[in-house]
Amino acid sequence: MKHESVETNAGLLIILTLAVISVGGLVEIVPLFYIDDTIEEVDGVRPYTPLEQRGRDIFLREGCYACHSQMVRPFRDEMLRYGHYSLAAESQYDHPFQWGSKRTGPDLARVGGKYSNEWQVQHMIDPQSLVPESIMPGYPWLAETPLNYSDIDRRMIALKRVGVPYSLTEEEYEANVEKFGEEHARMFDIRNAEDSLVQQAQTENFDGNPGTITEMDALVAYLQVLGTMVDFSEYDDGHFAEFR
Amino acid sequence: MSTQDNREKDPNQVETTGHVWDGNLQEYNNPLPRWWLWGFYATIVFAVVYWLIYPAWPIGDSFTKGFNTITFEQNGEERTMHWNTRALLAKDMQTGTYAVRQREMLEQVAAQDYETILQDAESMSFVNAYAQGSFGTWCAACHQVGGAGVVGQYPNLRNDHWKWGGTVEQIEETLHQGRLGYMPGYRDTLDGDQLNQVAAYVLSLNDYSVDQDEADAGERIFTGTDGGCYQCHAMDAQGLASQGAPNLTNDLWGLVDVRGAESDSERQRLVANFVRNGAQREMPAFADRLSDAEIKMLTAYVHSLGGGQ
Numbered sequence: 001m002k003h004e005s006v007e008t009n010a011g012l013l014i015i016l017t018l019a020v021i022s023v024g025g026l027v028e029i030v031p032l033f034y035i036d037d038t039i040e041e042v043d044g045v046r047p048y049t050p051l052e053q054r055g056r057d058i059f060l061r062e063g064c065y066a067c068h069s070q071m072v073r074p075f076r077d078e079m080l081r082y083g084h085y086s087l088a089a090e091s092q093y094d095h096p097f098q099w100g101s102k103r104t105g106p107d108l109a110r111v112g113g114k115y116s117n118e119w120q121v122q123h124m125i126d127p128q129s130l131v132p133e134s135i136m137p138g139y140p141w142l143a144e145t146p147l148n149y150s151d152i153d154r155r156m157i158a159l160k161r162v163g164v165p166y167s168l169t170e171e172e173y174e175a176n177v178e179k180f181g182e183e184h185a186r187m188f189d190i191r192n193a194e195d196s197l198v199q200q201a202q203t204e205n206f207d208g209n210p211g212t213i214t215e216m217d218a219l220v221a222y223l224q225v226l227g228t229m230v231d232f233s234e235y236d237d238g239h240f241a242e243f244r
Numbered sequence: 245m246s247t248q249d250n251r252e253k254d255p256n257q258v259e260t261t262g263h264v265w266d267g268n269l270q271e272y273n274n275p276l277p278r279w280w281l282w283g284f285y286a287t288i289v290f291a292v293v294y295w296l297i298y299p300a301w302p303i304g305d306s307f308t309k310g311f312n313t314i315t316f317e318q319n320g321e322e323r324t325m326h327w328n329t330r331a332l333l334a335k336d337m338q339t340g341t342y343a344v345r346q347r348e349m350l351e352q353v354a355a356q357d358y359e360t361i362l363q364d365a366e367s368m369s370f371v372n373a374y375a376q377g378s379f380g381t382w383c384a385a386c387h388q389v390g391g392a393g394v395v396g397q398y399p400n401l402r403n404d405h406w407k408w409g410g411t412v413e414q415i416e417e418t419l420h421q422g423r424l425g426y427m428p429g430y431r432d433t434l435d436g437d438q439l440n441q442v443a444a445y446v447l448s449l450n451d452y453s454v455d456q457d458e459a460d461a462g463e464r465i466f467t468g469t470d471g472g473c474y475q476c477h478a479m480d481a482q483g484l485a486s487q488g489a490p491n492l493t494n495d496l497w498g499l500v501d502v503r504g505a506e507s508d509s510e511r512q513r514l515v516a517n518f519v520r521n522g523a524q525r526e527m528p529a530f531a532d533r534l535s536d537a538e539i540k541m542l543t544a545y546v547h548s549l550g551g552g553q
Contacts, residue, residue, distance in 0.1 A: 007263075031302030034304075034305055035302060035307060037306075074330050074333040075333065076340065079333070113533075114528070115528065117526075119385065119386060130385060130386065236318050237316075238318045238323065238331060241325060241328055241334055
């Protein structure tokens with residue numbers, strides 16, 4: 001093909017340009033889908049419960065990712081501040097993942113359990129009342145807005161389609177019991193997702209207001225589980241280097 | 245051949261790409277500048293060398309690991325593997341200059357008892373430097389960067405007012421297992437007058453001017469079965485560290501902004517209101533998140549902030 005015929009044909013030029021610039025992305029991304037060690041073998045990682053999943057939806061809706069990453073990188077300073085570096089396995093049920101690279105606020109990959117529920121609620125309502133130098137906006141309406149969970153089953157079905165092992169049949173449920181234990185497997189059953197959500201919100205009462213299930217309940221439930229699924233004390237130093 | 249030379253040449257003698265626009269606009273077809281060309285070849289050589297040293301090309305379900313290796317210790321045994329950032333980190337945590345110095349100091353502090361640490365200038369300067377960072381990460385969200393807390397929310401650690409005790413052992417226990425503080429609300433137990441009376445009594449213990457009759461009635465509620473406040477705060481209102489019940493006689497206030505009140509009546513109203521509603525506060529446990537040495541250093545740091553007992 002002569003150079004002139006490419007230069008004088010805009011359509012062909014666009015197609016060939018796209019082909020050339022996709023090479024970089026394709027060679028870096030595609031192999032990750034079939035390299036065995038991409039997702040580490042590790043115990044404890046499970047899908048989100050219906051309540052946590054709704055909390056995650058709110059996290060995305062409010063655009064928290066614009067300022068908060070969820071990826072502790074393998075550097076000493078990050079380990080000292082945030083804890084163990086993030087594993088790919090830990091976000092295997094995230095669609096989409098929230099790794100990010102923009103840290104206006106701190107990384108949240110291991111924020112679960114770091115603060116009490118009441119701190120999270122107060123901080124969400126008025127961040128400056130607890131962290132005077134913070135520039136985070138307040139989200140007071142979350143504590144007043146009842147959580148809409150009428151479509152939780154459809155949300156879970158959508159996630160199931162992209163690979164999250166929520167169960168719709170008895171067979172899938174049994175497989176989850178095997179993999180995640182009965183208590184969790186019940187939470188992952190789409191057939192009684194609404195009941196599971198209500199039950200978790202009422203038992204754990206994340207927002208300190210037992211009467212209504214609010215968006216704050218869901219968001220705090222999500223924040224409190226972040227980075228807590230893997231018990232890193234079970235693994236040696238450098239164990240996860242094997243997978244790289 | 246530089247561009248300067250080209251401009252001086254007769255356009256008819258220079259090789260062109262053959263494109264002609266508007267009848268006379270043509271494009272020179274000069275060779276690339278030599279420095280650029282060699283730079284380009286150098287990047288190719290660099291890439292090939294890089295592929296040989298570092299993990300690079302995917303092959304099937306694996307990838308080329310490269311010849312570069314990293315040796316670190318895993319579970320007591322020396323382990324050598326191909327270069328990757330996780331192995332690099334493991335090595336850095338074990339043998340990096342600052343990691344080693346830090347570990348030596350951590351071990352030194354871990355081996356000392358509190359009395360020695362608090363008196364040893366070298367240990368204490370390390371404790372201050374290290375624990376300030378830890379405090380900023382783990383504690384400052386509630387207790388604030390300087391440890392002064394938030395009135396009405398979280399305790400001040402800089403005064404000698406301790407809900408759960410201010411000795412090093414008690415502070416360490418607080419950090420280790422966390423605390424759940426709870427005072428029930430009295431809205432169903434005491435009526436408005438009684439709440440005001442209890443408030444008057446508590447304020448009178450701190451030398452605020454109150455109605456003496458009210459305070460006397462409040463004392464009967466406090467020390468009697470109507471209120472039963474003494475069960476946690478003790479008969480002399482000096483508190484019980486085992487219950488997380490604060491001393492109410494030292495004019496140091498964590499949850500009620502007594503000192504910020506502008507009048508006697510407002511002060512009484514604030515205290516009465518607090519007794520009506522009660523409070524619940526949780527301090528998380530840090531045993532699973534921090535090593536014993538780190539908890540020890542935070543304990544020494546908090547103790548040295550000014551209020552340690």
